[in-house]
Amino acid sequence: MRIGIVCPYSWDVPGGVQFHIRDLAEHLIRLGHEVSVLAPADDDTPLPPFVVSAGRAVPVPYNGSVARLNFGFLSAARVRRWLHDGDFDVIHIHEPTSPSLGLLTCWAAQGPIVATFHTSNPRSRAMIAAYPILQPALEKISARIAVSEYARRTLVEHLGGDAVVIPNGVDVDFFASAEPRPEWQGGTIGFIGRIDEPRKGLPVVMRALPRILAERPDTRLLVAGRGDEEEAVATLPPEMRGNVEFLGMVSDEEKARLLRSVDLYVAPNTGGESFGIILVEALSAGAPVLASDLDAFTQVLDQGAAGELFANEDADALADAALRLLADPARRAELSERGSRHVRRFDWSTVGADILAVYETVAAGAASVAADERTSLRARFGLARD
Amino acid sequence: MTTLIWIAAALVVIGVYLSWTAGRLDRLHSRIDAARAALDAQLLRRASVAQELATAGILDPAASMVMYQAAHAARQAEEEHREVAESELSQALRAVFAEAPQVEAVRQAPGGEESLAELTQAVRRVPMARRFHNDAVRAARALRRHRKVRWFRLAGHAPFPMAFEMDDEPPAVLADRAGH
Numbered sequence: 027m028r029i030g031i032v033c034p035y036s037w038d039v040p041g042g043v044q045f046h047i048r049d050l051a052e053h054l055i056r057l058g059h060e061v062s063v064l065a066p067a068d069d070d071t072p073l074p075p076f077v078v079s080a081g082r083a084v085p086v087p088y089n090g091s092v093a094r095l096n097f098g099f100l101s102a103a104r105v106r107r108w109l110h111d112g113d114f115d116v117i118h119i120h121e122p123t124s125p126s127l128g129l130l131t132c133w134a135a136q137g138p139i140v141a142t143f144h145t146s147n148p149r150s151r152a153m154i155a156a157y158p159i160l161q162p163a164l165e166k167i168s169a170r171i172a173v174s175e176y177a178r179r180t181l182v183e184h185l186g187g188d189a190v191v192i193p194n195g196v197d198v199d200f201f202a203s204a205e206p207r208p209e210w211q212g213g214t215i216g217f218i219g220r221i222d223e224p225r226k227g228l229p230v231v232m233r234a235l236p237r238i239l240a241e242r243p244d245t246r247l248l249v250a251g252r253g254d255e256e257e258a259v260a261t262l263p264p265e266m267r268g269n270v271e272f273l274g275m276v277s278d279e280e281k282a283r284l285l286r287s288v289d290l291y292v293a294p295n296t297g298g299e300s301f302g303i304i305l306v307e308a309l310s311a312g313a314p315v316l317a318s319d320l321d322a323f324t325q326v327l328d329q330g331a332a333g334e335l336f337a338n339e340d341a342d343a344l345a346d347a348a349l350r351l352l353a354d355p356a357r358r359a360e361l362s363e364r365g366s367r368h369v370r371r372f373d374w375s376t377v378g379a380d381i382l383a384v385y386e387t388v389a390a391g392a393a394s395v396a397a398d399e400r401t402s403l404r405a406r407f408g409l410a411r412d
Numbered sequence: 413m414t415t416l417i418w419i420a421a422a423l424v425v426i427g428v429y430l431s432w433t434a435g436r437l438d439r440l441h442s443r444i445d446a447a448r449a450a451l452d453a454q455l456l457r458r459a460s461v462a463q464e465l466a467t468a469g470i471l472d473p474a475a476s477m478v479m480y481q482a483a484h485a486a487r488q489a490e491e492e493h494r495e496v497a498e499s500e501l502s503q504a505l506r507a508v509f510a511e512a513p514q515v516e517a518v519r520q521a522p523g524g525e526e527s528l529a530e531l532t533q534a535v536r537r538v539p540m541a542r543r544f545h546n547d548a549v550r551a552a553r554a555l556r557r558h559r560k561v562r563w564f565r566l567a568g569h570a571p572f573p574m575a576f577e578m579d580d581e582p583p584a585v586l587a588d589r590a591g592h
Contacts, residue, residue, distance in 0.1 A: 136439065138446075165439075169544045169547075186551075188547045190540050190543055383533070383537050387450050387541050388447075390450045
């Protein structure tokens with residue numbers, strides 16, 4: 027099968043969607059499919075052979091933060107050339123509602139189009155205003171995938187229609203077979219995520235830490251992720267700051283080893299998560315997981331059967347649960363064992379087969395993907411100039 | 413004179429807009445056709461595998477008869493009874509594969525592993541194809557209900573699209589993704 031995948035976010039910046047697309051592309055290539063990924067990237071960034079650059083993404087303020095997006099004549103022309111050169115059986119667009127490459131491709135292509143909705147943001151004003159323009163592009167999508175039941179619900183509420191739920195994939199064995207590092211073992215709690223992003227929840231851990239240390243003074247908190255380290259520990263009493271170790275940005279290998287080593291992995295995220303890939307990675311590594319009870323996390327953890335949940339943003343509840351788990355090795359072993367079994371459904375072998383099933387379902391009985399000629403008809407009337 | 417030019421320009425713009433909307437509708441209709449073809453293919457595949465399993469002599473005679481009957485009815489159903497017949501096949505599959513030991517028995521039989529893989533794939537893909545089909549139907553219906561489409565009869569003689577409603581819940585043992 028010739029498959030075209032569109033990544034809306036810059037390939038230069040690491041992020042969940044980019045990693046998902048990279049792993050999906052590599053998985054499909056291993057199965058013998060032809061895959062081409064169209065992604066925004068700087069011209070001098072080294073790209074894997076299957077990635078085609080759609081030009082540099084421009085930082086623009088959008089939806090309350092600065093997003094790096096692709097739009098304009100140049101990007102639209104590159105999208106058309108990619109569609110034309112690729113002659114794909116199916117194209118897979120990620121995040122089609124963000125005003126970037128995904129939307130441009132939707133607009134410019136016709137044929138079997140699959141779209142994955144990753145985020146479950148509440149409907150933005152821009153989306154409401156653009157709805158009449160968005161709708162004709164979105165109704166070209168033959169199959170919609172949501173990454174979780176929660177993401178599907180928001181999608182159905184905002185755009186109508188329906189979607190199949192296929193979770194994000196993880197290479198379970200990569201995490202399960204990583205070698206633990208002795209210096210990260212023994213009374214350790216792990217946290218992975220941006221330090222300076224409050225939604226990732228590090229402040230909640232910092233509020234819970236004094237109580238945990240009061241009862242178990244030897245506990246260490248290992249933090250992997252970028253951000254200002256001094257600011258992060260500013261709320262902690264000075265004598266406790268030594269119990270927090272910052273590892274900075276870690277590679278995939280180091281991340282896997284960290285997850286294999288810790289006694290407890292905490293995911294105190296306070297919101298904005300539609301899936302929670304990090305939980306799946308922690309479960310793959312066999313780490314006992316303690317997570318906030320966000321909808322998405324609750325679902326990944328099988329309603330609390332594969333990992334423990336605490337009330338979101340409640341530092342006391344986090345401290346209680348962490349102390350209970352740290353004192354109870356039998357319960358931790360049980361969680362680890364259950365988690366390892368539960369996480370198999372997120373392995374690429376399962377997830378990839380499901381995504382391929384979607385491709386085959388939409389590609390059967392349909393012509394291959396082509397540039398939408400109607401746009402050039404409008405161009406003749408001078409209504410569109412791309 | 414200028415008024416006439418303005419009117420002519422307005423008419424051209426409206427004409428282009430309507431033609432573009434008709435194109436949109438046309439594309440939606442062909443999307444429904446493709447989705448329906450895919451759904452038909454998946455349903456047929458499911459019924460065929462079920463019939464194959466029922467006649468292979470792997471299952472006990474009672475289960476074989478129930479499954480053969482349901483698969484046969486689903487394949488032969490007239491268009492208006494199709495939804496019911498396919499739902500009954502789903503129910504029959506759920507009844508036959510209610511327990512894990514039944515699945516194990518099929519797996520042990522020669523060629524059972526492949527048949528089971530095909531059946532698992534089929535019961536997984538039917539709900540998928542149905543969702544995609546009904547999603548296309550919903551999009552087409554939303555556009556067809558719009559004033560501009562009704563007043564200018566942009567849909568032509570195309571029949572009003574109907575969703576395909578059926579019970580497509582797969583047997584729990586086959587749907588459990590963790591076991592693979």
